[in-house]
Amino acid sequence: NAGVTQTPKFRVLKTGQSMTLLCAQDMNHEYMYWYRQDPGMGLRLIHYSVGEGTTAKGEVPDGYNVSRLKKQNFLLGLESAAPSQTSVYFCASSSGTSGTTGELFFGEGSRLTVL
């Protein structure tokens, strides 16, 4: 049982380049999320999805796009990377089933550097 898997784990981009981070979960969870973590600022929600085919904006959505074409996958895209997007990105999933806790299961993170 892999849980939540993120790829790639590390990436270096030049300003203006594009890339996609892939998140896959094998727990049949309804809800999925993308967070970014910067020093001293905790985790900030970028976008989230409450089911296949749905997406919604979080706290800091600008400069990012997401897609959830399959229930198990949640993709985060950067169309034109900027140095301000240098961060560690975490994907998470949650059951969404009535009666369960709202626990989030996190992937191991993807460290992105934009030069």
Next chain:
Amino acid sequence: GQQVMQIPQYQHVQEGEDFTTYCNSSTTLSNIQWYKQRPGGHPVFLIQLVKSGEVKKQKRLTFQFGEAKKNSSLHITATQTTDVGTYFCAEDSGGYNKLIFGAGTRLAVHP
């Protein structure tokens, strides 16, 4: 901006000392969750508090939810080097387990 404020930002203790981190909100919280992130790792769920005045214990960790559901605390008794990491509180903002995290308290434990 963040809806939950966490203090202190950093705490350095000697092994065996106690540690407490506090989470405060200006609004009433529906529930609050606590996570631990080891250095270089990812956040891991510790507990969820739902009821007013709730107190839960996990071995040396004690979690409290305030009577007004506007604050919460995590207390560690007799810290060990394995307690090192950053502790985050998080509130469910608008349902769908959409968590808004506090900035975290980084705990350093010196042997």
